[in-house]
Each structure stands twice: as C-alpha cells, then as structure tokens.
Amino acid sequence: MGEKIQKLLIANRGEIARRIMRTCRDLGIATVAVFSDADEGMPFVREADEAVRIGPAPSQESYLKIEGIIDAAKRTGAEAIHPGYGFLAENAAFAEACAEAGIIFVGPSPSAIRSMGSKREAKALVAAANVPVIPGYDGADQNPEILAKEAKKIDFPVLLKASAGGGGKGMRIVRTEDELPDAIAGARREAEGSFGDGALLVEKYIERPRHVEIQIIGDQKGALVHLFERECSVQRRYQKIIEEAPSPALNEELRAKMGQAAIAAGQAIAYYGAGTVEFILDANGDFFFLEVNTRLQVEHPVTECITGLDLVAIQIAVAQGESLGFAQEDLRLQGAAVEARLYAEDPDQGFLPGSGGVIDWHCESLEGVRYDAGVEAGSEVGIHYDPMLAKIIASGSDRGEAIRRLRSALRHLSVQGLVTNREFLVRVLEHPRFIAGDIDTHFVQDSMGEAPALSEAWLDRGLIAAALWAEAERREARPFLGASLAGYRNSRFALESVEFALAEEEYGLRYVALGDERYRFVIGERELVVRRGARSGRSIDIEVDGIRSSVRVVWEADQVAVQHDGIARTFTIVPRFPDASGEDVGGGCTAPMPGKIVEVRVEAGNRVEAGDTLVIMEAMKMEHSVVAPHEGLVTEVRVSAGDQVDADAVLVIMEDEEAAAD
Ligand code: ADP
Secondary structure (H helix, E strand, C coil), rough: CCCCCCCEEEECHHHHHHHHHHHHHHCCCCEEEEEEEHEEEEHHHHHEEEHHHHHCCHHCCCCHHHHHHHHHHHHCCEEEEEEECCCCCCCCHHHHHHHHHEECCCCCCCHHHHHHHHHHHHHHHHHCCCCCCCCCCCCCCCCCCHHHHHHHHHHHCCEEEEEECCCCCCCEEEHHHHHHHHHHHHHHHHHHHHHHCEEEEEECCCCCEEEEEEEEEECEEEEEEEEEEEEEEEEECCEEEEECCCCCCCCCCCHHHHHHHHHHHHHHCCCEEEEEEEEEECCCCEEEEEEECCCCCCCCCHHHHHHHHHHHHHHHHHCCCCCCCHHHHHHCCCCCEEEEEEEEEEHHCEEEECCCCCCEEECCCCCCCCEEEEECCCCCECCCCEEHHHHHHEEEEHHHHHHHHHHHHHHHHHCHHHHHHCCHHHHHHCCCCHCCCCCCCCCCHCCCCCCCCCCCCCCCHHHHHHHHHHHHHHHHHHHHHCCCCCCCCCCCCCCCEEEEEEEEEEEEEEEEEEEEEEEEEEEEEEEEEEEEEEEEEEEEEECCCCCEEEEEEEEECEEEEEEEEEEEEEECCCCCCCCCCCCCCCEECCCCCCEEEEEEEECCCCEEEECCEEEEEEECCCEEECCCCEEEEEEEEEECCCEEEECEEEEEEEECCHHHHH
C-alpha cells in the first residue's frame, strides 16, 4: 500500500469540498482548501486544515485559475489535488499542469478527459467500441446551412447540443425547420458564453426518455468495473434534481447489458479513476450513449449507499497507483437510495436561481439520512456559483423506504432567508408517478403542476405562531412590563391586532389574552381558542382548538418565517404606520435577477405584444428572456448589450395602459 498522499488540496468549494475532506480525515490525509473572496466565511474554508485565498469572486479569476491553484498546492506542500466536480474537474490542461508540477491529479488521465470533453469525439470513439449512440450529426463543419441540412436528414424533432457542453447549457429542442436559425444562434451563443466553444451537435430528439447512467471505476493497472446504475430522470432545464439507485426501470438483464456497454466505453479510452457513462433509455428498453463524465458526479452518494463503498477513498487510492482490490463479481447491489438536490431557486418562477443569506439551517438527524451541505446558518449564497445548497440522501431496504425517509428529512429541514426548491422536492417525492417509478425526463414539466394553495388550517396555525412569537419578543424587550400580560385587556372587545403580508395577501389577526397562556384569536370570520406552550430556541408549541403542534419560527427584521407540517412561508410584518412607499416606475420591465444583458430586442417607439421578448439576459450562465407584461408602446430602453444590471433594475419602460387611463 502506497501512502504517497499526506496532504491533498481540493480545487473546489461548497458541499463537495466538505465531502472530500470528510474522507481525507478518515484516511488521515491533511486537507487544503482554496477559496475566493466571496467564500471566505463558508464552512469548507474553516473545516480544512489549511486554506489559501486564490482570487476574487468570479470563478474565472479564482476557481478556474490553473496557475493559482497549482501555486497554492506547492506553497502548502500538497502532493495531490482533487478537483471535485465542475470548475476544473474535466479540464485536461489542468490535469496536465498537475502532472508537470509533480502533483497527483485525483482523476483520470488527461487524454481520457480530452477525448470525452468533446461530445463529438466521444460519440465517435464509443460507437467504434459498439456502444449504441443516438443518430445525429457530429461533424466538424459548423456552417448553419450544413447543420440545417443534417437536421432535415435526421428528421425533426432534433436536439441541438453544445459539443463542449455540460449542465444542459446550450441545448435546444427544435421541432420544425423554421425554428432552426434562432435555435442555432441561441445555442451557439450559450455554448460560447459557457464553454468558449460554439461547436454544436445535432441529434435525433428522443421523446420521453429516461436518464440512466452507469458509474464506472478503474485503476491504472487496467482493472475496470461498474458500480451499477443511477436513474436521474427527474430534471428541470436538463439538470437533475432527484437521483436514485437502482433504477426502477432496469431488470437484471438490462442492468448487465448497460453495465457491459459502460465498461466497453471506458475501455475504449483506457479509463481509470471514477467516471460516469450516461445513457438515455427509451420506452422500448433501447439505450443510447450520451456522454462520459470524467469525474466524480454530484449524485455519487446514492451509489455509495447501495454498494457500501466510499468513492472518494477509491479515487484517492487509484490516483496514487493502488489497485482497485475488488472485481465485478465482488460487488452487490443492496437496498435503495434516493438523493434530492436542494437549490436556492424558485420553482414558481421557472426555477430561477436566487441568492441571499441563509438565516436558518436546521437538519434533523434521521435513520438512513445523509446531509451533504455546503452552507450553514450565516452563509451567504451569491450569484457567482452554482446555487445548490445541499444534497439530502436517504437509503433504505427498498425504494419505498428510501423515499419515505427522504421525504421526512426534507419536510423537517429548515432553510430560511432565501427561496429554495425544498417543498417542490417534497411534492415530487409524494407524486404518484414518482412513487410508482413511472418517470421520464419530462416528468417535472408534464406532471408537477402548480403547488397547491395553502390550507386555512396551515395559515391559522402559522399566523398564530407568528403573532405569539412577536408578542413574546415584545415582552422580553420590555422587561419591566414583563409581569403584566401583553395583549391583555379588561374589556373583551379591546383586542390586540397584528397584520402580516404574504405575497399579495394581507392577513389581519385580532386576539386577546385570557390568562393562563390562553388566548382567543379572531382571524377573518373565525374564532379560535389557543393555548401557548413552551418556546425554545426557534420553535414554539401552540395548541389550536385542542390540537398541539410545534412550529418553527425564524424572526429577522420585519420578516418572520414559520414552518410546520413540512411547509414554510415568510410573512412580512405590516407596520401600523406604513412608510411612504418608494418610487414606482410605472410599466417598467425589470431584471428578475442580477446579470448581464446579452441582447436588446426592442427600441423606443416599437409596439409589442404581451409576451414578446424585450431583452435577453444572462445570469448563472443561463439565458433568461424578459418579456413584455402587456401589449403597448416601448417608450424608453435603459440598457444595451453587455451591461451588467442588478436585480430589479429597470430595463425597458413601456407605456402603461392602466396608468394612461387613470
Ligand atoms: P449535458 O452535458 O449538458 O448535461 P447531456 O448530453 O448529458 O447534456 O444531456 C442532458 C439531458 O438532456 C439528458 O439527461 C436528457 O434528459 C436530455 N437529452 C440529451 N440528449 C437527448 C436526446 N437526443 N433526446 C432527448 N433527450 C436528450
């Protein structure tokens, strides 16, 4: 057993940096974190044995700067670098730079990375090894006319993909010929912006496929095995949000076939280290190669759960020349595991990524549940990096048990201060189609629908908890009055009143203390008898009409987040004497988030229809269209291509019909 690696640098951030450190600690390897200015306060920096500042927030100037990272490794004496996923993980030049500096790169060979980095080259290579690929055009001639001709040959619908792609960026489904020119231009622009390479592939678009991928792992002596499959069909924007192993769509026979194909693909490029061969599986049980990810995947924990292996430990072992130490026959698939990715994003706004400060982070410790989190209370989630906050992974003896555990973990998890997809994930895990394993890559789009409205019972309880919390805070803030009952009035008609706002709604509550921690509340037409129980840390017990439950309350300035029964909402306290309201720019079309203006489609004097694209912005490496909210005349355009704008910045002013009519 070699013990070459005593100290390892992690060229990454967030949850994956912490995940890698956990294994290093287990193995007795010292860790070095690298961090940008934006990440100084993040847990992964503090948890590393040493940490090196590598530059300002934009990743091009920090996490993607090869020299800076190599230099940090040399200065700290790290013998190895683990790239995590994203950033430099699939950058062959980085792997080479490590080798030149005499540093072990924890990953595959630069040549394997290079050949799989181009979807075009990868397809050709694996097709030669008899792995089924999707029919399509992967030629070097990128003339739009050639792409159009090839698309017609394949027949619509087709899918345009960035050859250098990843994370669903630069992909466009094209159903008819006349959509092609715009789609080619958009996909190319996104590909150039994200990968610096605008080359596109044209593929037959497979309707309603499942995404099934095979984990492979090999050593430098030629041993290569697969660690079964992961199903990742629950996606939005071509990006996974729930992953599981095993796939409910595979039987032993198909599993063996796909495993074989993955190994053939790996052998074709003499693969070592951990990698993933991605396939799509159609309704007939035919599968087609998508790509090889030459790194550790976000969703690797579900494979760890069903195999009992630590993939990071194996990566480190094979990187320092050790043998795998097991063969395919030694591996057993046991139980089931499901992972959910918690993102700072708004499912009600097309999964628009968000940012903000995490003011509450609370995970329940539950049987079979693992939390791989990048944040903690107090963390800032900025706009510079991927908005994934954490992965929650549950395992069980079968799929049903794993799902139930994950659901429970997500329902009890409290994350306040920013909008997340937590409740959306719970709804997926409750969906009859998901529970039946009847999913495809369109599941979210086709079946998830809108979130149900809040029930009256939830609202009553949430509002009462907020009101009683506020009252207790007031009592504590006025200690000399503490002995007297806040909200207490002699006259039964003189009620305390408090008002909360949620989205567009305002909710007024009136209540009176009856003594002995009992209250009478009036909400709308309803009268409720409430008993106030203990308040501890961030939760308060309340009994409403004879049913007691605990409500989590997080108070910050004029915002109060309440969570119970798995649902959380943040109310704004409506001041009794409202501030003069800020200036309102009538009919303004504003930036939904901070970002860069890519294209301006209108100019002053244009008439537009509701829904017409006014401006295209890029934020979080994705393009977003800002559309006209109503039909009308554009009177002013305040931005031009290339501008950097803040959230809510006014981009375009339109003559507002309603205002004009006033
Ligand atoms: P990326 O590298 O950007 O993640 P992939 O090639 O891995 O792109 O594809 C991502 C997802 O897009 C897949 O999981 C699948 O849902 C969908 N997809 C890719 N190619 C096709 C295709 N030809 N037909 C239908 N869906 C596809």
